[in-house]
Amino acid sequence: MGLKCGIVGLPNVGKSTLFNALTAGEAAAANYPFCTIEPNVGIAELADERLQQLAVTAKAQKTIPAVVEFVDIAGLVEGAAQNAGLGNRFLAHIREADGIAHVVRCFESDDITHVSGDVKPTDDISAINTELALADLDTVEKIRQKAVKNARLGDKDAAAMSVLCDRFVKHLDSGSMARTLTLNETEALLAQSLFLLTAKPIIYVANVNEDGFENNPRLQAVEELAQAEGASVIPICAQLEADTAGLSEDEKTELLQDYGLQKTALARLAQTAFDMLGLATYFTAGVKEARAWTIRRGMTAPEAAGVIHTDFMRGFIRAEVCGWEDFVNLNGEVGARAAGKMRLEGKEYVVQDGDVMNFRFNV
Numbered sequence: 001m002g003l004k005c006g007i008v009g010l011p012n013v014g015k016s017t018l019f020n021a022l023t024a025g026e027a028a029a030a031n032y033p034f035c036t037i038e039p040n041v042g043i044a045e046l047a048d049e050r051l052q053q054l055a056v057t058a059k060a061q062k063t064i065p066a067v068v069e070f071v072d073i074a075g076l077v078e079g080a081a082q083n084a085g086l087g088n089r090f091l092a093h094i095r096e097a098d099g100i101a102h103v104v105r106c107f108e109s110d111d112i113t114h115v116s117g118d119v120k121p122t123d124d125i126s127a128i129n130t131e132l133a134l135a136d137l138d139t140v141e142k143i144r145q146k147a148v149k150n151a152r153l154g155d156k157d158a159a160a161m162s163v164l165c166d167r168f169v170k171h172l173d174s175g176s177m178a179r180t181l182t183l184n185e186t187e188a189l190l191a192q193s194l195f196l197l198t199a200k201p202i203i204y205v206a207n208v209n210e211d212g213f214e215n216n217p218r219l220q221a222v223e224e225l226a227q228a229e230g231a232s233v234i235p236i237c238a239q240l241e242a243d244t245a246g247l248s249e250d251e252k253t254e255l256l257q258d259y260g261l262q263k264t265a266l267a268r269l270a271q272t273a274f275d276m277l278g279l280a281t282y283f284t285a286g287v288k289e290a291r292a293w294t295i296r297r298g299m300t301a302p303e304a305a306g307v308i309h310t311d312f313m314r315g316f317i318r319a320e321v322c323g324w325e326d327f328v329n330l331n332g333e334v335g336a337r338a339a340g341k342m343r344l345e346g347k348e349y350v351v352q353d354g355d356v357m358n359f360r361f362n363v
Contacts, residue, residue: 003068003294005273006097007205010124013105014207014238016040019072021241022266040072046270048292050354053328054283055290066281066292068270071097091135095195099277100202101269102128106218106235107209121206121218122225132197133172140168143194164190172198180229201276203269206235213237213260232272236265280353283324284308285333301349305359315363319345324354333358 007015023042045065055063073093094100104121144165150158164187171181177198183191191199206222213219213235226233241264244252256264263271274280278297282304283290295304301321306313326341327333333356336342351357 003270003273003277003279004071004096004098005068005101005269006071006073006094006099007101007103008073008094008128009103010105010127013103013124015103016072017242018103018205018207018236018238018265019070021238021245022070022269042070042072043067044070044266044270046292047267048281050281050324051283051290051292054285054324054356057328057332058285058290059287060285060290061287062289064289064291066294068273070101091132091197094132094197094200097200099273100200101205101273102202103205103207103238104222106206106216106222107212109209119218121222125204125222125225129177129198133175133177136178136196136198137169137172139194139196140165140172144169160186161190165194168194168196177229202229202231203272203276204231204233205265205269206233207238208235210237210240210259232276234265234268234272236268238265241265280351282351282353282355282357284358285327285356295351297353299351300347301345301351301357301359302347304351304357305361308359311363312359312361315361316347317360317362319349319360320358321345321349321351321355323352324356327356 007019009015019040019042023044045067048065051063051065054060071093102125104124105119106121108119144162147158147162147165151162164183167187168178168181168191172178178191178196179199179201204222204226206219208216208219216235219233219235223233237259240256240259244255244264247255252264256262274294280295280297280299281292282295283292285291293304293307295307299307301319302313302316305316305319320342321344322333322336322342326336326339330336330339330341333342
């Protein structure tokens with residue numbers, strides 16, 4: 001199960017620079033709108049110290065980390081919901097993402113123009129949110145009209161959908177995003193079929209100058225807006241991240257620490273995205289390979305096994321499980337089993353973040 005994160009924002013806010021830093025890619029980054037036309041797609045490996053320790057302990061020949069797929073989507077402009085700029089093409093790319101990293105410019109620069117001529121991050125956020133909300137209103141209205149017709153014919157599900165659409169219309173019309181509408185369990189299931197853009201979880205990525213991590217009124221404004229929405233904010237300097245991309249890990253760490261940063265933008269963004277989407281990691285570790293597997297929190301052992309292969313889920317019998325720390329501290333699977341830390345779990349077991357697992361199955 002991979003994580004697909006769409007990088008969005010107005011033109012010239014640093015999306016492509018950030019994308020290149022995250023994925024070691026070569027997306028075009030220039031001082032003009034729509035520098036990115038077709039979306040750039042990059043895969044970034046997620047550094048996980050737990051996996052590295054497991055690989056050493058298991059003497060694994062290969063290490064396969066979890067990955068996140070980043071999609072650098074073209075800059076949005078006012079009127080996109082009516083197909084201005086790249087309009088519908090842009091919106092379609094957002095619809096395919098699991099979550100959104102909304103890059104917001106929080107710095108001044110005479111060398112980099114701003115599409116509106118003035119750097120006001122809350123206005124920039126409002127501009128994009130408005131376009132996404134307008135697109136969602138169009139989606140909801142079309143579905144509502146169909147649901148109303150079917151409800152008149154006695155379709156109870158259609159009647160429920162009609163009521164839900166009415167709620168979304170009022171909510172979106174008020175300037176609120178779909179993700180902030182409180183839904184009961186039944187409504188939440190119905191809402192999934194709407195695929196609303198503003199229902200997607202969002203992280204605001206505040207792009208600052210190298211000296212803009214503290215006492216930055218623009219950053220503070222974004223943080224206040226995000227707090228009101230219940231969203232997360234990650235302050236980054238996209239140019240600094242790009243400058244460190246070619247350095248060794250030790251050099252990168254040393255340079256980032258000079259700016260008071262303990263982790264790279266990728267590490268911070270990935271962890272926030274994992275938390276936002278309710279994801280977790282379990283591991284398999286042996287001589288051939290040590291590997292990280294991404295799952296949704298709350299998955300049972302058979303469901304987690306299915307992430308490796310559907311046959312594992314279909315023929316699931318038992319799972320051998322131990323915590324990653326026990327695996328490392330007890331010198332691997334044999335030591336963990338001898339110490340009674342390798343236990344058998346059945347179909348009801350809920351996999352925990354950091355579990356090391358072997359699956360028994362029969363198809």
